[in-house]
Amino acid sequence: MPFIPHTESDTQAMLRDIGVENIEELFDEIPSEFHCLGLKGIPKALTEFQLARLMRERSAKDQIKLSFMGAGAYEHHIPAAVWEIATRGEYYSAYTPYQAEASQGTLQVIYEYQTMIASLTGLDVSNASLYDGASALAEAILMAVRINRKSRSKRVLIPKTVHPFYVDVVGSITRNQGIKIVQLPYDNETGQVSLSALDAYSHEDITAIVIPQTNVFGVLEEVHTITQWAVDHDVLAIALVNPVALGLLKPPGEWGPDGVAIACGEGQPLGIPLSSGGPYFGFLSCREAFVRQLPGRLVGRTTDLEGTQGFTLTLQAREQHIRRSRATSNICTNQGLMVTAATIYMSLLGPRGLRRVAEHCHVKTRDLVSVMNGIDGVDEVFTGKRFHEAVLRLPVSVEAVLNVLSEWGILGGVPLSSWYPELGEALLVCATETKSDDDLKIYGQALRAAIDQVSEA
Amino acid sequence: MPFIPHTESDTQAMLRDIGVENIEELFDEIPSEFHCLGLKGIPKALTEFQLARLMRERSAKDQIKLSFMGAGAYEHHIPAAVWEIATRGEYYSAYTPYQAEASQGTLQVIYEYQTMIASLTGLDVSNASLYDGASALAEAILMAVRINRKSRSKRVLIPKTVHPFYVDVVGSITRNQGIKIVQLPYDNETGQVSLSALDAYSHEDITAIVIPQTNVFGVLEEVHTITQWAVDHDVLAIALVNPVALGLLKPPGEWGPDGVAIACGEGQPLGIPLSSGGPYFGFLSCREAFVRQLPGRLVGRTTDLEGTQGFTLTLQAREQHIRRSRATSNICTNQGLMVTAATIYMSLLGPRGLRRVAEHCHVKTRDLVSVMNGIDGVDEVFTGKRFHEAVLRLPVSVEAVLNVLSEWGILGGVPLSSWYPELGEALLVCATETKSDDDLKIYGQALRAAIDQVSEA
Amino acid sequence: MEPLIFQLGKKGRTAGAHLLEGVGEMELPNNALRDKLPLLPEVSELDVVRHYTRLSQKNFSIDTHFYPLGSCTMKYNPRACNTFAMLAGFRDRHPLAPEMVSQGFMKCMFELQEMLKAVTGMSAVSLTPMAGAQGELAGVTMIRAYHLDHGDDTRTEIIVPDAAHGTNPATAKMCGCSVRELPTQPDGDVDLVALEALVGPKTAGIMLTNPSTLGVFERNIKAIQEIVHGAGGLLYYDGANLNAILGKVLPGDMGFDVIHINLHKTFSTPHGGGGPGSGAVGVGDTLKPYLPVPFIARQGSNYVWEDSSVHSKSIGRLSAFMGNAGVLLRAYVYMRLLGESGMSRVANYATLNANYLMEKLKSVGFDLAFPSRRASHEFVLTLKRQAKESGVTAMDFSKALLDEGFHAPTAYFPLLIPECLLIEPTETESKETLDQFIAAMAKILEETQRDPQAIKDAPVSTPVRRLDEVRAARQLNVRYSYQDHEGLGEIEDPRSL
Amino acid sequence: MEPLIFQLGKKGRTAGAHLLEGVGEMELPNNALRDKLPLLPEVSELDVVRHYTRLSQKNFSIDTHFYPLGSCTMKYNPRACNTFAMLAGFRDRHPLAPEMVSQGFMKCMFELQEMLKAVTGMSAVSLTPMAGAQGELAGVTMIRAYHLDHGDDTRTEIIVPDAAHGTNPATAKMCGCSVRELPTQPDGDVDLVALEALVGPKTAGIMLTNPSTLGVFERNIKAIQEIVHGAGGLLYYDGANLNAILGKVLPGDMGFDVIHINLHKTFSTPHGGGGPGSGAVGVGDTLKPYLPVPFIARQGSNYVWEDSSVHSKSIGRLSAFMGNAGVLLRAYVYMRLLGESGMSRVANYATLNANYLMEKLKSVGFDLAFPSRRASHEFVLTLKRQAKESGVTAMDFSKALLDEGFHAPTAYFPLLIPECLLIEPTETESKETLDQFIAAMAKILEETQRDPQAIKDAPVSTPVRRLDEVRAARQLNVRYSYQDHEGLGEIEDPRSL
């Protein structure tokens, strides 16, 4: 029996001690009408070996050679040590550190993580993680609404330059609490939030505004201006940031006159594999004043009864297991293991290493764009400064081109037609530090050939 | 600086404390004529990321789909837990347990390993590993010569059915100690040691005989008869065995009237990846009476000063670091990590699991041979019972056929022409539990096609 | 004491194998750039490896200790699940990769959807929720969507038993509902009379776990279902306890309209020191149109994504992509390793272990919260008597267990049982381990009489003694301050790295 | 105390995910089959994972502790080396796979041969020896083959300094040579006058480490070389200490004819709790024809194997295939991560750390074996004075260090220095760690005066206290006896599994 240690004699001895004849008897409180007879749809058990073969075959099918996809999930080099350590049984198979004395390992890791996130975002306090970037944004908005009690509208400005899937998630999660999302248009030329559109809301009751850096097009926003606007109009500013970019870019805690109130984002770039979209982790940090509105776990440093330093979950009274329906959120299980990996990643990279990664991302994308600019009919759509993504316009169908490319083992980028039909045949490309100059050249040649092939067809 | 933690200020402070100006001064006892200037032939450093790409590309080149190669290195399923645990830093990055109190983990693992090997081989005592199967055989022969003092010839019978590379290794290692290897021919029909050839040595001074089970052709030898012969003629019997086969086959400790004196073999089938031939490990076990002639490390159970059970290296006086030129061997570093993996492997499989693996190996090879028998011109060469390898004769050039197959991603087996030219176009094939019935069919079809292609060319 | 990683650092130290070359000038506006480097550790690779290896050793975990944390199903996490989910093709797959190069992954996910339908008796499944609580959110959001879709905007009350997990009321609240608490009877079943009184035209639905978090099977489930459905409400099944009835009872058969499944419990994906989890949801026909997107459908021999463009009534997305895909892969592997017969075997042995432990603990002198009931896969002890007699609380007991080499059970939950321990052994623990646990419990019990102070002083063998939680909350210290550590974090001009 | 894995077992328990189905009848003769199953553990997968995880935690290791084991070069083992060597294409490559599907691996090995030539100054390299000792065997066997090939069968004496590692004399003996011991002078260099007297027509060669195992560079290497070569002998370089001179001095330039390299030391492949290692050998032109096979050559853009069929004078094979290929891959990765500049940096910082530690330990009161000398990458302390004054021996010191959280240095080696500790910090340890070690050493030293018994009672913090080695040897117990454990190993008929 896979994973069950009982021998026949164990089972018999245990039944005897319980005082029943057989295991079925233990289920005798279940009304008999509900007893189920077999499970159709579950195949026969496989041995680990059989499954190894199956999974190897399937994963081999999905293996690609070269990818230029980003749009919220980024390919980075993950140092070998990260997962060799994070998957140690003591991290991997533990749970939330409810018994602090038996969980100092995990607790100290989280405390270190909180410090690193606070430092990256330039704010005071970070929680111990949320599910992913999109749900972290939803929680940040709920938090902002709780904080900004001056405002009664529950209206939140979210630029159209925020990833559309994020906006969708925010909607799903916040809709039933009467929060209204107002989408701000972007400037067709720069790809940034339209500041004139923003001005239009200067005299309305707005609870919060989301400021993406960089935005879904890879473009840097005028974060100082927008943050200043928010301060001027008693709007709570929420930064939505890429943590690798923060190795290079000004942290949200320093935007505008004295920083945003809340920052959040997707932690995946910090050492988490792409893995089809998850598990990733959402990070969330804020000014100290708002810590009691923070959702999720929080680890604090304290001392034991002998005065030794130790760590424990703290401010649990905000959480569902204590405050129940009045909790700051319903979150319970979070993304602990990912936090462990990210903490190891940030430690290995250090401030210099992370900055260099960010610089390489920026430069590789710049170089990619210049390769692409050399192709007839291919143009960059926006003029705004970018970090590590860019929007290209193709002279032929993006979908057709991507199909051709993927037959050659290249994932050419993310098509924007369903999200931003107004942009025409637009393609979002991304090059991180993982791309060599040769890769850029190969992609350039492949794109040229694919365009030719499509236009000939 | 990869892996060097010194900051510039550390270095300066340390130099100051030592009392030198710079690091170069620390090398001032080296005669200046020998100082080398640069190292030609060492490329520039790569970052871990750059190397990751390089190694991925190179390893991808060597990836094959389906292999039927054996001949001393066997493909088996390795449970995921084996290497996830064996590569834990505490095992991976420790050294020989010289400080027993700080190495109880490794020591207990080895003690458990020794127990398992003793049990598999049916003998009393196992050492803590040697380098590989071939060098273990060489050490077993040296040991036999030390033990069998009645014999003065130092002549050792090694059947031609022992892997030729093993015979080569035995020669390289024992040659300078005056040991003479006599090769026994095999029976052309059965593929077993020729018993009549053996009889010819009945009246000569022979120190030891090596009995392979199974032999290089995959054939089971008449181990009882040969062991009996050895007993009858004061020849020390050394078993050379496959440890997975021992899940099914009679252990050497039970061969003949009361077992062989020494058993050895290649441990790779016990959870060690093929890995181009190493690291594997050699195992070596013997009767208790001979323990003082055993080469290599040995772990014993004892108690500490409070009476608690503990483990420590023992009988170290046999070893080179104590006895120096009079040691039983020069071995120092052995294959500890492989032993850890094999111990975990054997624990996960257990007596039943290991037996089932052996049964599957046997049955799959049987089935493979019957598929192959269905191909025109393909025949099995020997009639002896086999375990999980068989020798086939092809109607065309084996080399040419293997080339064609490998272009199709199939490694068809090991050609025997350079080892046993007398067998003609002979191919040694192996099917372990990793092969499905479909694999056998695919190989059958491929072989048929390859033979056709070669005969047409 | 292991220092903080920051304290190991020194200005200028790096793990050089990860430091890429400089890139020269970049054309970015100065005011968009940092003018100080972030305060990340400046350490060597060995520092990192040694620090996090040593820290790991300070954790109890399934791989090192028996971990009978009730409601959490801390069973063995097969290593193969991790190995296979981390195969390069899966690990490196971009979430938006085109379907034509994703069929391997999508086939696994489709089959997982089908298997989850089979074990829940539901008619459709969405894998996207990222933990149990998000599954609850999905479920209650669907319930609300359903009522609204049927023109009923008054149904905003969710009924929750007093024994329920905190996520249930918190979720109801997040979905804009008010919570009506349903009392429990002394026998552990819910109070049907009270339920009758609670339901009405405002009832959106009820959230139930069955077996409940009290470790007993709710015998009146049929009546409950009839009352709630009769009143126009829907039934939500909190699947955290599915391990107890896997392959024995289908929530769908019991009349539930929606369920979330804690894959990190029943299907043994690792809890990871706090996550990740997965809270896949299943629904009956009623709620099918509202399922969160995306999910995977089959078209001929191909697997395709479906999202709101097809499912216009969907409550939408809950995660940027499709949830915790890697966790889902692990659950998939686990389910395939168990197969059909393995499913009910899980429930059988989880239940056997729990009842054995319950009987034995009773026989050595512990009080059961529901002495007349069978245990499900877990059960509740109450130490009320001990607390009264010797002042030794459930907390003290928990800490003393750590010294015996066992992780403590869940303490003080469910809230309605004073000084309680919720104990869940799971099916992967052997009789020998249970017997050792029983012996340890008996020993502590005996000590509460002989030397209660010793128990109150526990733990003594852990890396730290009992921690000052009040101080943690009052003198809030949730990050390292670089002022503690001279010289670090003082890299002035990042442009001159 | 962690029980033995066998003690966790119980008749009939299995890790079911690894139990294949029965196969039915097989046609094998009964007398070839077991009639009892082997006594392997009968345990669950969780038993195995928990047991070996817990056992691992009882080890000191580089990843958890400073491990200044002299002569063993316990430096950080980069994790990337393991990860890349275990890539599927490498991990699953059969040793006899055809060249056309092995070019990825063979290119790495060819480049490794070239890099090892570069760092040794030799003209050819064979990667096949599986540890240092086997490299020595290869080297001395080549020396003998050379003399025999030149018609000289009288050269059967190998000169070995008294400070040499035990493998040197043991190897000489295995190669059928007799050992002539060469004394050391008080300053740590060998005695040239004695050497002159030792050499003669029977001299096959000399085995030297430089820097020697005394932690000093042999300054008279030129004279030694001239004496030995002058007498017709050859020079063998024991490369165990290459870390000290990597990129600073080439053994080939010093006149050595053959060298083995401990890749598990200088090139940081893991020691694995006792192995595996690799003892690749390099030779000058003289010995090139005798190199052990196989090795890799380049033909155009292809890599090919060469063996005895081409190299007829080769001493032959030393391993069934090509040695510890996976270890070689790890060394290859490490060398590429370091690159040219990294090589001499290793020697620089290993030497800096050793000299710093030596100076500091001297200044806190320890006696150096060679106070007038520079340390190489290691150095020798002698506790002769302490042993005399307080009875505290090098062994006691070693055990006390364990309580301070440090692995002990090598003790009682080299044999000629009484009560010695051979300390090798390696370049990957930080100044902070060295300072902590110095503080611990000073603390113990101070305690030898205050309370010597406390030191003699150490260790107290390890899983066991000092072990009874005499009992271990006298009452030899080297395997578990199933008589200790009722019921196990009693499966009578394996055919009825």
Ligand SMILES: Cc1ncc(COP(=O)(O)O)c(C=O)c1O
């Ligand atoms: C009964 C019950 N319901 C819901 C949850 C919430 O699940 P999760 O922690 O995955 O969000 C839990 C787990 O903690 C639980 O035990």
Ligand SMILES: Cc1ncc(COP(=O)(O)O)c(C=O)c1O
């Ligand atoms: C100086 C010296 N020579 C030779 C050896 C033998 O190397 P190995 O242990 O790899 O056989 C060692 C290592 O233990 C050593 O320190």
